[in-house]
Amino acid sequence: MSGSEICLRDGVEVMLIHPAYKDRVEARWFHPGFWGARARPVDSGGRGSAWFISDDDVSAVLREYRRGGLIARLSEKNYVFTTESRVRSFAEFRLLNRMVGMGLPVPRPVAAMYRKINPLRYEAAIIVERLENTKPLADLVSSLDDEDWYRVGRTVRQFHDAGIQHADLNCFNILLRGGEAFLIDFDRGRLVGDSAPGAGWKKTNLDRLHRSLSKVSGDADGDSLRRSWQAFMRGYQSPLSTPGAA
Structure with a gap:
């Protein structure tokens, strides 16, 4: 114990x-x-x-x-x-x-x-x-602005920099509340040793999230999703320090 x-x-x-x-x-x-x-x-x-x-x-x-x-x-x-x-x-x-x-x-x-x-x-x-007063990203896709997507991207980057591999990163497992974003449902998630920027599991995570967003966006031509994803990636690619690092 x-x-x-x-x-x-x-x-x-x-x-x-x-x-x-x-x-x-x-x-x-x-x-x-x-x-x-x-x-x-x-x-x-x-x-x-x-x-x-x-x-x-x-x-x-x-x-x-x-x-x-x-x-x-x-x-x-x-x-x-x-x-x-x-x-x-x-x-x-x-x-x-x-x-x-x-x-x-x-x-x-x-x-x-x-x-x-x-x-x-x-x-x-x-x-x-329970994370009170939060809503799944899936329910908010059409109402978020670029700043919101940027913050979501930075949040995902936090986990990746810490070496946290989410086994099912989709838009139902990201919760939003005002300017905050949270990740939930870490069944089969793990702390991995390779947290380098080019780690293959990170791209797999991002690809899975993008597919999930495509399914729920209802964006027939994809233009809105492309703009949102660009803002997300700007946040994700913005350098930050690893939480909890000694």
């Missing part, structure tokens, strides 16, 4: 809990039914596996790990268990904690859980603090 996590075992469920929530989180927090009317499905990009949850002084997002594509027809929620350290919810919890410590704009993790279905398979979920 590190200073930024507490591990609890509650029957078949194993949890990592942020110390700020150590006396509060229970295993039933990971079941949407427990929250009743205090759980509301995430309506943009949640794919039916994420809920806004709230209590008197809790405002968070509960997300279950679910597969996409053809493999989901065989096993939507079950994953192969190898070691506890490689459980997807635990890996994301720890990466978020690391990024919060680096000063990157991400939600703080509340807790992560997994439960063994059998010796070889598990299900998992994570709870993170």
